[in-house]
Amino acid sequence: MKYALSISAGAVALALATSSVAVADDHKYAPPASANAQDFIAVFKELNGVHPGLRKAHAKGVCAAGKFTPSAAATDRFNTALFDSGEVPVTLRFSMGGGNPEADERQGTRGVGIQFQLPNNQQHNIAGITSALFSGSTPNHFLGLLQWNLKIMRGEATREDIAKYIAANPSMQAAVEWNKGKMPSTEYTNADYYGIHAFWAAGEQQREKFRWQLVPTSGNEYLTQEEQKSLPTTFLAERLMERLEADGEVSFDWHWTIGAEEDPTNDPSVLWPEDRERVHVGKITITAAGGENCTPINFDPMRVVRGIQPSDDPVLPMRSAAYAISFGQRLSNQ
Template identity: 25%
Template sequence: MVLVSSFLASIQIAYAESHDKVFEDSNTITNQFYEIGGDKNNPYKKVNHTKGFCALGEFIPNKNFTKTYVIPLMKEAKIPTQVRFSLGGANPNESDKSKTRAMALKMNGKNDSWEIVMTNSEINFAKNPEEFMQFLQFKIDIKNSKITQEQANKAMNKVDSFNNFNTHITSLPNTSSFSQASYHSVHTFYFNDIKSNKQIPARWKFVPINRQPITQKEFEKLGNNFLESHFQDEVKKSPIEFKFLLVLANPNDPTDNINAIWNGKHKEVEVGILKITQYDGQECNGDVFMPNILPNGVNEPKDPMFAVRNAVYSATFNKRQ
């Protein structure tokens, strides 16, 4: 009995320490975001993904998907979906030629919901909160003229995670519209498999169904504000569609490192089709899309960044109210 009590106590202590660290890290990162992109004259300003717009559509699940995975939400015929497209950073005038783009979703079913936050990169620039804070601190020091951009680049080149991200993001193709990029979960989530009764690890991606490549010359001719107008023109002509695919982890894939690329061939499972039918202005860009709002049957990642990320989203949203 004493051993059991001691064991339970150790678990409670570990949980409390973990919770405290998430709070401490998220608080530091939140403050860093405001130091980089905040405005004393506008304390309610959004400090990341500031430039963006909204759209509406529906998600149409693949009828065969729930034969393998237990997600009751995916048994609905059509799920109303709100979409937000955005660029990273706090600058509302960020150039649309920025390589980093994002898509966030709110699938609002009859009895359940799913919020999905993605970027066009398969990986994040940091694998843990310490690297995330280190990266933001470089930006703060540059802003405060403590170091030059060149000095920051030299220091960042010594961090493998930052190098991995830079190599990956620069390799992405140029696109003339949000509709032409693929978007990725970065985190590994866990799905309840019916046959094995196990949780299957998988990342996911949303891939455009009608991809239209653009040449470098065509891209160079674009201005700094083309993404929103291009999207409006596109969606007036026909729905914009993405295929939602689970990318199942292979045995040796790192599932707790969001900076690691999964190399080689992977089994992919089609979850369904996202069909966007309407441009919806910019109002939803001030909302928060929470990665931890998951439907029954989808379980949270186990990497060290996921809990911190959600805490930062919540804290920055609260500061804007």
């Protein structure tokens, strides 16, 4: 059970030498031929149990609030409602990947959802995790991973099967490599978060493709192996409150990496080259945490404002559909 819950969208927390695994049966280890949003909700519930009123993924988390201040570079270069209004309030939620409301915070991927509250009741959402890549080029790859975890939980498969599944599906390997050896952050606010997908932003002349990253202004800090053993399983929300009490606020710089013509927009399992231009588009400052202000929010990343467009990444519409189901269920206490 615990093992299954360490899987989240972008991060496969496996210490596997995938390249050394011989794949005997390609068909057995192919991703499911079809995947829809209901399949995801069903498998999340089977893996984690049914928790009425809670998110079916990223079940454990904490609300926060603050503001977004766009940079001059952002307002000069992009023509979007996101940057047109100067400083705006934001509602955030930090979370643990997976659908376990008791997730062990000494391991695993962290997530953040942010809603920008723009004038005229417009809202723009982003939701990212502490992994730069998605586990595969399609939603089907991720569904397959969850289904293998379910089989392990039921005693119908072993970790070796997961290794074979990843070995049989090359697009899943970059996320495993990227996450290999990385320790989880000591606080929600000292890790980098990645939007993973490509989006489009309107420029002066033409639209530009971008991927976003949030970088904590105070730097990254990771748990030591000693801390991983000694800490309780729950500490992140408390540390966020303590941080705000001590420092008054905590912030992230928001960067957009601008894709070149040849950089794919439809494959979240492929990193763009490191030399791509990065624009500092602004700062997110968190000033309060706790409470329920984020509970009635669906941080659907396809809810965007004028001047921003989702790309053709096939994972994006799957997310949108799955979030809508989870949102509807949790608000009606299912």
